[in-house]
Amino acid sequence: MTPSLKEKYDEQGFVAVPGLVPPEHLEALEAACERVIARTRSGEWPHRRTVGRQFPPYGDGDPDSWGVQHVMHPDLGEPAFARWYTSDALVHVVTELLGCQEDDLQMELFNLLINPTSNSFALRWHRDDVRENASEEEEREALSIWHHGTQWNTALRTDSCLYVVPGSHKTPRTPEQRAHSSTLDPPKDPLAMPGAIQVTLQLGETVFYNNNILHCATYSAKEPRITLHACMGEVRGGSARARNILQHGLQWMKEARFAETLDARGKKMLERIVRLQESVNGDVGYSLDN
Template identity: 65%
Template sequence: MALPLKALYDKQGFVIVPGLVRDDDREELEMACDRVIARTRAGQWPYRRTVGKQFPPYGNDHPDSWGVQHVMHPDLGEPCFVRWYTSLMITEVARELLECGEEDLQMELFNLLINPLESRFALRWHRDDVGEKATEEEEKAALEKWRYGVQWNTALYRDACLFLVPGSHRMPRTPEQRALSETMDPPEDPLEMPGSIQLVLQPGETVFYNSNILHCAAYEPGEKRATLHATMGDAKGGSTRARNVLQHGLEWMKEVRFREDLDEKSVAMLDLLLKMHAESGDAVGFSLEN
């Protein structure tokens, strides 16, 4: 008998959900992605993930990109991203996995993962908000409190970039896993990590995952990728997620011109983010080292 979605998520740290991009939304999202990717590659959008930088701050030193940041930004003029992020299909799954009410849903990050044009690029094995040198006790403490947010990747095209270790969101690394995740270098073969699997998403599939699961990624030039990469929080977590979210630079979300185009539900979600921001201050630092 298959486990319910929440139980499966709690057990393995991820779940794959199909059908969160409706047929009548797919073309609109694909075209919007094509436009923002073209702007980014042409140097007309400064908020990008640059080859050579695995984590924030990404800088602007390399011409090749593996991601587009802040796709809900009003300067991009692509309202379909906000509509999809706050859609009932997405928020219902988020509420189930977070076990919270709609009034607790916190707007967070929405970015786009793309293929580099000329460079192979990979991320090292990591947990998004736990340092690579964390002790076993520090890992345990961080993992126990990391239940107030969910991250997801929605593939518009086939995506085989993500590798993870099921169940590692609940336990510290073994000595063998630690040896392969303490350096700054990405792995030559991700499947050498004990317990690791490769996730292959078909177009329209979404993987929701605990972002402190042990994971890495590998990107190949020439393989078209447009994967919607987002997070959503449960405001009952207070400042738990502040560093991991605010390190991406979300000052633009305070602007009236972003707020004025949102519906009532989206404004409520935004207000919870701004409350966390106000209570946490600006000096949140960065979760991981490049």
Template identity: 55%
Template sequence: MLTDINNVPIDQAIKENGFVIVDNLIPEELFTKLRDACDRSVDRARKGDWQYRRLVGTQFPPWTEGTDVWGVQHMMHPDLKEPVFAEWYGSPLLLAAVEQLLHTKHEDLQLELFNLLINPQDSDFDLTWHRDAIKAEASEEEEREKLTIPHYGTQWNTALYDDSCLFVVPNSHRRIRTEAERNITINDPKSHNMPDKLRVDLKAGQTVFYDNNILHRASYDSSKKRATLHASMGTIEGGHHRAAVILQHGLSWMNTEEFTKTLPESLAKPYANVIAMATKAGISNMSSKPIH
């Protein structure tokens, strides 16, 4: 059983707080390889040689405006030619953590997103306070209803360098917004005065798993190197709920032999599960419309 930095079982901690910090989910022999692969990928994205990237000025997909890069998309894409990303995404301890968090077993895991969050070069950039799968404008009734959807997936940030960019409101993942929170998310979404906010300080090598409906924001500092692996995995029970969240990123490249050839054995079943999910949801091209 895996425990967090306070020795609490990780599934208990995320349930209580909406996030949990865990040490050492990167095998030692992969650490430098991942840093090097990130440097090469970031370089390509900044040069415009990798078209799948997040651009300063836009928070949610699609990222069509701007030039300064704050995220690199699709780290397991076969054209990126960086097999260490899939090797880590399928590594035993990481899979064990996800299985414990989702109370599921290996054969029900679903392969999902794997992106990289980086420091922009030209200007600082703030993301707004948000929940990933519920719009700020959602009515109280809609918000309440969406929050009752069970946890079918988890997402995480794994820092390759010390990273203090993420802020969360602990324990905000299962309740509707207070009046103050609603007001901030709608009218002052980059506010520095969110009640009860907590800065998540990650040391290099630490991972924070967080519920995608916890209230969170991030502050991108162009002067401090950030290379934080940002990924998600789900379970087959998620069906169309997970489809909406992940397929908005455009994953048609997953439906190719070039991709399946690169996958370690440990990801064969999670891969089959995501293809089956998309097919069942009627989205065989693995691409759906943006949520926000």
């Protein structure tokens, strides 16, 4: 019997799905991406992933960027992003992967991954919410917690930047894998990591992944990258998702003018993340060090 999407996702820690950018969304997304990338590269849009900084806080140290943060922010005035984030096709796959109902979904991050223009860049091997110096036991315990969320990359240009180790969302690193991932430096050859594969996405293809899968990425200044990078969770995740999501700074989502840009489904998803933000006391800190 062919395994379902969810079975593949649960087993491998990732699954690729074609066709989640229907023609009625593609043109508007392409145009919106072009505008926000230009605003980021010109320095006008301050929320960006800076070359030289792998994880939040990204700071402002380098004029070159490898990502545009918060593409649904009302200051960007680009409704195409939220329209797609709340679209039927996407929401149906996410509910299937999470095993939840639409009424459980919470709005989370929506960013854009782009190629730097002057310097190639890479992210080290990491799990998004487990530090690389965690002991085997700490790693085992962290991976046993189901975070009730999924992250995805959707390519608007052919994209071969991401590398993952299939199945590693469930198991601590072997001593050899630990040796390849215990420094803060990006790998010279990602495929030297035991078990690693390169993920290639064609236009419109999406890879959903558990963000605690062991993964890294390389960004060439010569290859155009325009990849929608987002995540969605469900309310059962509660505080287990808080640091991972709120470390990116989502206070702007509480502004009434943001809710006004959303349809009825989006407004309900927004209410759920605002509730999570309000339930968290104090600073959530950061998952990983730069």
